[in-house]
Amino acid sequence: MTSAATSPDIVSPAIYLEGIPHRQFSEIMAHPGLLWHPYQDGGFWVVSRHSDVKAVSKQPKLFSSAVGHTNLWDLEADALEARRSIIDTDAPDHTRIRRLVSKVFTPRNINLWENVTREIACELLDDFQREGGGDWVNKVAAPLPIRVILSILGVPVSDADYLVELSNYLVEGTTDKPTLAPDAFGNTTDLRLLPFRSPASHALFEYGEQLGLKRKSDPQEDVVTQLVMAEEDGNRLSAAEYRNLFHVLVFAGNETTRTAIAHGAMAFAEFPDQWKRLEIDGEIGAPAVEELLRWATPVLHMRRTATADTELSGTPVSQGDKVVMWYSAANRDPAVYDQPFDFVVSRETNSHFSFGGGGPHFCLGAFLARMEIRILLEEMLNRKMALRQISAPTRVASNFIHGILSVEMEVV
Amino acid sequence: MTGWTRLGLDMNRCVGVGQCELLEPDLFRVDDDTGTATIVGEPVLPSQRAEAIVDQCPSGAIQIDNNINPTLPKLPDTD
Numbered sequence: 001m002t003s004a005a006t007s008p009d010i011v012s013p014a015i016y017l018e019g020i021p022h023r024q025f026s027e028i029m030a031h032p033g034l035l036w037h038p039y040q041d042g043g044f045w046v047v048s049r050h051s052d053v054k055a056v057s058k059q060p061k062l063f064s065s066a067v068g069h070t071n072l073w074d075l076e077a078d079a080l081e082a083r084r085s086i087i088d089t090d091a092p093d094h095t096r097i098r099r100l101v102s103k104v105f106t107p108r109n110i111n112l113w114e115n116v117t118r119e120i121a122c123e124l125l126d127d128f129q130r131e132g133g134g135d136w137v138n139k140v141a142a143p144l145p146i147r148v149i150l151s152i153l154g155v156p157v158s159d160a161d162y163l164v165e166l167s168n169y170l171v172e173g174t175t176d177k178p179t180l181a182p183d184a185f186g187n188t189t190d191l192r193l194l195p196f197r198s199p200a201s202h203a204l205f206e207y208g209e210q211l212g213l214k215r216k217s218d219p220q221e222d223v224v225t226q227l228v229m230a231e232e233d234g235n236r237l238s239a240a241e242y243r244n245l246f247h248v249l250v251f252a253g254n255e256t257t258r259t260a261i262a263h264g265a266m267a268f269a270e271f272p273d274q275w276k277r278l279e280i281d282g283e284i285g286a287p288a289v290e291e292l293l294r295w296a297t298p299v300l301h302m303r304r305t306a307t308a309d310t311e312l313s314g315t316p317v318s319q320g321d322k323v324v325m326w327y328s329a330a331n332r333d334p335a336v337y338d339q340p341f342d343f344v345v346s347r348e349t350n351s352h353f354s355f356g357g358g359g360p361h362f363c364l365g366a367f368l369a370r371m372e373i374r375i376l377l378e379e380m381l382n383r384k385m386a387l388r389q390i391s392a393p394t395r396v397a398s399n400f401i402h403g404i405l406s407v408e409m410e411v412v
Numbered sequence: 413m414t415g416w417t418r419l420g421l422d423m424n425r426c427v428g429v430g431q432c433e434l435l436e437p438d439l440f441r442v443d444d445d446t447g448t449a450t451i452v453g454e455p456v457l458p459s460q461r462a463e464a465i466v467d468q469c470p471s472g473a474i475q476i477d478n479n480i481n482p483t484l485p486k487l488p489d490t491d
Binding site for chain 1: 426428430431433434443445447468470471472
């Protein structure tokens with residue numbers, strides 16, 4: 001890349017303490033072509049328009065997930081290999097690994113978990129209502145998805161609190177001020193080799209390996225057993241692939257939906273007429289769930305790397321250039337959304353990118369997340385439970401995860 | 413142009429998301445053993461719908477099958 005116009009800062013973690021820098025993104029989107037964003041020793045192309053994000057996602061050969069890294073920074077070769085997960089692979093490895101777990105997450109099979117999800121949601125909402133409110137993240141948004149994903153994976157639900165704790169540390173690893181000591185959780189691995197450079201990744205790897213050993217000697221009807229069996233027979237999954245896949249399933253299975261549920265509650269508190277509308281409708285339709293997802297945009301960006309010289313929105317992109325898709329911007333693209341900064345539960349079409357831009361890396365847990373959100377809203381509606389926000393949220397200073405650490409809500 | 417379009421499945425690409433089964437359960441089903449989609453019906457749809465299915469398949473496995481020209485009755489009300 002050379003002499004392209006430069007993007008305003010959208011990566012400094014501190015910016016995100018105030019939320020997504022929408023003003024900067026609007027400026028970026030209004031600029032014809034792509035802007036170049038300086039970063040560390042180099043930089044990346046800012047892909048912000050809905051159409052451009054889709055174009056990048058839909059061309060996985062041209063815009064690779066396996067080259068470099070899917071986060072902003074590059075990894076040394078050994079670190080990339082040690083940390084490579086289903087997220088940082090291309091076909092055919094991606095296809096092979098994904099097929100091992102895809103069936104669990106198809107719409108039909110996810111429906112089988114509706115009752116379990118409803119039971120957990122009811123328990124959490126009943127408690128929250130009885131107490132008249134509290135920290136929505138800690139009491140509802142975090143425990144719901146972690147308990148559901150652990151049930152699906154076959155991980156003891158009694159370990160939910162420990163895994164949420166690890167997950168919190170992993171998110172912290174995406175900020176510029178992680179607090180864990182390098183040897184926390186008994187870690188002896190070079191932090192470079194761990195996802196999010198976090199000792200909590202070591203702990204999660206260890207946990208997954210111990211559980212895998214248990215399932216090998218005493219197989220169960222669960223996902224972890226299926227994965228360790230795939231590892232045993234015919235080398236369909238290497239030990240490193242198992243470790244990283246387990247890590248992704250636990251982390252992505254709870255962190256992202258928790259973030260969506262946190263932003264969802266804040267959105268309904270900010271736009272109470274939209275909750276009233278659902279009360280009048282008496283049901284939670286797909287448009288409400290999709291709008292909540294658009295609004296929340298739990299994962300703010302993913303990076304790809306160009307494998308050949310090409311062009312995007314008229315801007316030449318060179319082989320090896322980093323190309324970063326900002327879902328946070330595309331989900332507010334005025335070319336696609338009327339009143340993009342309004343939360344409107346009745347949007348007829350809503351092709352948001354909260355599950356990615358629609359390529360092969362489309363979120364594995366998309367149908368699970370949708371189901372969890374729908375059930376939670378249904379049960380809130382059943383209880384005639386509206387929320388009022390009584391504190392500013394504590395946000396995560398991360399340009400990658402749109403995280404909310406806590407937000408006080410009152411039941412009204 | 414309106415009319416009918418036949419869809420095909422590139423099995424090398426399919427990652428088993430299940431979007432096709434969700435959209436057209438009579439035509440597609442994800443096989444629980446292989447984790448990939450299978451065609452279970454006659455995969456011929458009004459062209460506009462077929463294009464939407466192609467667009468919404470994340471892996472690009474569902475493609476328009478140009479090799480076969482479906483001979484089907486003319487769609488009602490298409491002029």
